[in-house]
Amino acid sequence: RRISSMIGAGFAHLLMIVGAVSLIWGAATGTFFGFTPYKPPIPIDLSEESRTFMMSLSFTIGAIHLSLAQCWQAVRHYPDLRFLNKLGWAAFIWGMYGVVRMFVLNEPMNWETPWPYLLLTGATLAIGFAAPSRNPVKMIGLGLAAFPLSMLSAFSDVISYVRLMAVGLASSVLAVSFNDMALGMEFWPLTVVILLFGHGLNLGLALIAMFAHGVRLNMLEFSNNLGMQWIGYPYQPFLQRVTQEHKP
Structure with missing residues (x-):
C-alpha cells in the first residue's frame, strides 16, 4: 500500500502485471538472468531457429492486437453497414499477416494457405462498405480511392510488431x-x-x-486501427503573444 500510494495505484498494478508476465515467460523459456537451469517447454536461445520463432510470435501478437481493434470498431458501428468494412479490415490484417510471414520468414503463400482468401474477402468488404451509399458506383469508387493507403498501412502495422x-x-x-x-x-x-x-x-x-x-x-x-482520434493544440513555436496591461 505504501508503494502504491507513492507511485499511484494504476502504475503499481501495471508493475505487478509486468512482473507476473515476466516470471511466467521466464519459467516457460527457462531463462533467468541469462542462465538456463533446466530444459524449458519453450526453448529460447540466440540461435536462428529461436529468432524465427520470436519473430513469428511477435507478428502473431500484432495480428491479434490489430484485428481486435477492427472488430471493436465493427461492434461500435453495428448495425450501420460500415461494420462490414471493419470486419473486412480485420480479415485483411490476417491476410497481411501471411504476406509478412512470406517476406520475412520465407514461408509459402499460395492457394493452399488461408492468406489469399483472407486478403480477397477482406479487400472486398473493405472496398464495398467503406462509404455505404445507394449509388453503388460512388460506394465502390470511394472504397477504391481509400484502399491503397490503408492496405500499405495494414502491412506496416503488422510488421511493426x-x-x-x-x-x-x-x-x-x-x-x-x-x-x-x-x-x-x-x-x-x-x-x-x-x-x-x-x-x-x-x-x-x-x-x-x-x-x-x-x-x-x-x-x-x-x-x-481502433479509429481513435487524438486532439490537442497546434504546435506554433514562433507564435508571439501580446499582452495588454490595463491601467487603473
Missing part, C-alpha cells in the same frame, strides 16, 4: 554478455559487482524499452 522480438533479443544478448564477462573474472568480488551492475542495467533498459515500444504500439498502430 517485430520490435517486440528485437527488444527481447537485445536483452538476452546483454544478459549473456554480462554473465560471460563476470564469470571470466578470477576475483569473485568483481564478479559479483559486474553481475549486479550488468543485470540491473539490463533490467532498467528492458523496462524503458518495453514501456516505450508498448506505448508506441498502442498509441499509433492499435489506435489507428
Whole structure:
C-alpha cells in the first residue's frame, strides 16, 4: 500500500502485471538472468531457429492486437453497414499477416494457405462498405480511392510488431554478455559487482524499452486501427503573444 500510494495505484498494478508476465515467460523459456537451469517447454536461445520463432510470435501478437481493434470498431458501428468494412479490415490484417510471414520468414503463400482468401474477402468488404451509399458506383469508387493507403498501412502495422522480438533479443544478448564477462573474472568480488551492475542495467533498459515500444504500439498502430482520434493544440513555436496591461 505504501508503494502504491507513492507511485499511484494504476502504475503499481501495471508493475505487478509486468512482473507476473515476466516470471511466467521466464519459467516457460527457462531463462533467468541469462542462465538456463533446466530444459524449458519453450526453448529460447540466440540461435536462428529461436529468432524465427520470436519473430513469428511477435507478428502473431500484432495480428491479434490489430484485428481486435477492427472488430471493436465493427461492434461500435453495428448495425450501420460500415461494420462490414471493419470486419473486412480485420480479415485483411490476417491476410497481411501471411504476406509478412512470406517476406520475412520465407514461408509459402499460395492457394493452399488461408492468406489469399483472407486478403480477397477482406479487400472486398473493405472496398464495398467503406462509404455505404445507394449509388453503388460512388460506394465502390470511394472504397477504391481509400484502399491503397490503408492496405500499405495494414502491412506496416503488422510488421511493426517485430520490435517486440528485437527488444527481447537485445536483452538476452546483454544478459549473456554480462554473465560471460563476470564469470571470466578470477576475483569473485568483481564478479559479483559486474553481475549486479550488468543485470540491473539490463533490467532498467528492458523496462524503458518495453514501456516505450508498448506505448508506441498502442498509441499509433492499435489506435489507428481502433479509429481513435487524438486532439490537442497546434504546435506554433514562433507564435508571439501580446499582452495588454490595463491601467487603473
